[in-house]
Amino acid sequence: MKKQLNIVVLAKQVPDTRNVGKDAMTPEGTVNRSALPAIFNPEDLNALEMALRIKELAGDAAVHVLTMGPARAADIIRDAMFRGADGGYLLSGREFAGSDTLATSYALSCALRRIAPDLIVAGRQAIDGDTAQVGPQVAEKLGLPQVTYAEEVVKLDENSIVVKRRLDHGTETVECPVPMVLTVNASAPECRPRNARRVMKYKFALTPSEMAAAPDSEAARRAAAKEYLHIVEWSAADVDPDPQQLGLAGSPTKVKKIENVVFQAKESKRLTAADCDISSLMVELIASHTLG
């Protein structure tokens, strides 16, 4: 019998920076997380959709979400379960606080060693940091091959995967052995909506901390009674890390200064709507590689 394909989606709960109000930044120049709604990082939703499609392609497969974050990050695990994921892991604890991409990818890779998936699918980047580093770093740390900017999984068998990638000037189709890491572009298909039956089934899925926070609640009672309502929660100790590589201690990135960039028209130029003016501008822009 073919073994079940084990897929893990790396996801992040992020502040919704697409609708930024005036209190979005603290006076210290960091993101004011309480002022922004916490959402499922958009490209991680594309990654989840790709994982669910791979599951359909493979037949026998399981999709789990792995996220690192505070207790409330369990929300995105539930959201993923509403959309089709089988379950999830929350990596949470003070040891992880202040992680940059290096410390994050280290912590995730420790958890992934324990899970030992066949495929790791991540969004290309998160909208709060825009680094696109975590996916590739995880692959490096686990010694796995990676395909970035994935848009579509074309073919899949036990030993390899064929993926179409989106590049600047077109697409490229590559084949890669599994296990491997995929990072998914926003141009990949959007994630399917939450499903009514799944929402009703999984709405009481909780982490042990959430259950412990309100042990007498109906939700906790319901969650405790059913195995499929248990969201796995791991602390640092559960994934056996080197403490020096975690959190602030493991984060070499230091923010030196933050500046607001205000775009100003320094060398403005007035054009008429005449064809000759427009075509000379086009020539200029092409020559400066702004266009084309």
Place this chain on the structure above:
Amino acid sequence: MANFFTDNKDLQFHLRHPMMRKIVELKERGFAEKDLYDFAPQNFEDAMDSYRRVLDIAGEVCGEVIAPNAEGVDHEGPRVVGDRVEYASGTVRNLQAIVDAGLSGMTLPRKYDGLNFPLVCFVMANEMVARADAGFENIWGLQDCAETLNEFASEELKAKYLPWVSAGATCAMDLTEPDAGSDLGAVMLRATWDEGRQTWLLNGVKRFITNGDGDVSLVLARTEEGTTDARGLSMLVYDKRDGGVKVRRIENKLGIKGSPTCELVFTNAPAQLVGDRKMGLIKYVMSLMNAARLGIGAQSVGLCEAAYREALKYAHERAQFGKPIIRFAAVAEMLSNMKAKLQGARALLYETTRFVEIYKQYGHIARERALEADERQEMKFYNRLADGFTPLVKLFSSEYANQLAFDAIQIHGGSGFMKDYACERLYRDARIMNIYEGTSQLQVVAAINAVTKGTFLEQIRRYEEAQYSDAMQPVAAKMRELTAKFEEMNARVETLEKECAGYKDFHARRLVETAGHIIITYLLARQAGESDEYVQSARVFCKLAEAKVAEAHTYVMQSPAEDVELFRSVQNEVL
């Protein structure tokens, strides 16, 4: 993220109605399935939480998928390719989203993979889908056909068709023919029993069939050879996978262009009998029609919502003479009336839905066990109200959909006449709503009994006896005045009908509309007691009702018996 549920406080208000407790109890049979299905609710709060969550999903699919696709679907429309319907590409994406979100089989029992949701939730989803794209609402809303199968078909047929509908199969009800529109008793499509194949075979033509190429079709056909009236008609179910039906053409329509309206040719198409022979029109189509009328009520309210929002948005954005046009009294008055009609139609829609729901649930329970005497009485009570209120909500909401769409264009001025704004599509889409599933004129025929037999007046008395807030005392007093006028009109019509047959028919619409205006005002006044949000609309609607009832009252009270002849004389006019 656009979400048509979370952005609509009025809809959420109706979901909180106190009668929901009774409805959920009945629908869930005392939560008998709580340990049988992993998604069944354990108690009332759990059920309500699930309804809200699922309506939230429906609201998101409507706001994020269906509404953005609406314009493209309107332009592209469906096509006939090789005797089959090919939907517009946006329609295909909408259907996929509906299947992914699991919004099919909403009211069907769990044993057929349904969500076992109350009708109230289905009507709410229906309304949101219609707000997003009225044409797509037809395709999605036709899942309601499965309710008729659930009510009347054999266990074998239910087991075959209902899980398929829950998985997203689309439906159609094949009733009308070239010579049988409003007069369905004239249906001629033949159903003959084939002894060899042990199946009914359908032969003939159906016309104006919404989503005619759907997966599951309920077909009204003549099983009794030699008959020519309603008593020879039966209801059959046809599975598209069996073949035998071709789409000859689809109509080129004014509106709801995404919804394919088909002409179908049946050639030895196999079909199975639903329920009893000869009961097709008399029993099953009536049930189907009542459900469909409630569906059009929901579709119309959804369209009212869309039209009001388009108009309100534009009136804030558009500046003339140095200020937004909403600051001109004439525009503000139009918008206030639109809002009152929208909220009034919605109040009537959910009041009706609750009546329908309770009597339908007792009907289902009666098939499982004998009803207690008080249950039987309650079922009869709500059945009677539902029969009167269903045509009333269809009449009012579909007329309001047209009025609001008209006003939305008016507020847009010349721009509204252009294809650039959504209001022109709403205007075209609304136009069918007071026509199909029975014209407004036929709704009056269906509702007039509730006037003459006192159903409306009895219910108005119940509303009268309810408690109203201080702010609503003048409104309640005004309604007592209008009710006296209603009784006066009624009495005169009864008397004069005896002198001159046809007098009641002549004034039927005025009577039905008068009852409707009073009922809607009471419903809004009741809501105003629970939430300040409705105080304005209740007052505005009260003014509207007062003017409308005064007009009807004047007309009836000054109408001599000779009026019947006066308006008949046009019948001699021939071009």
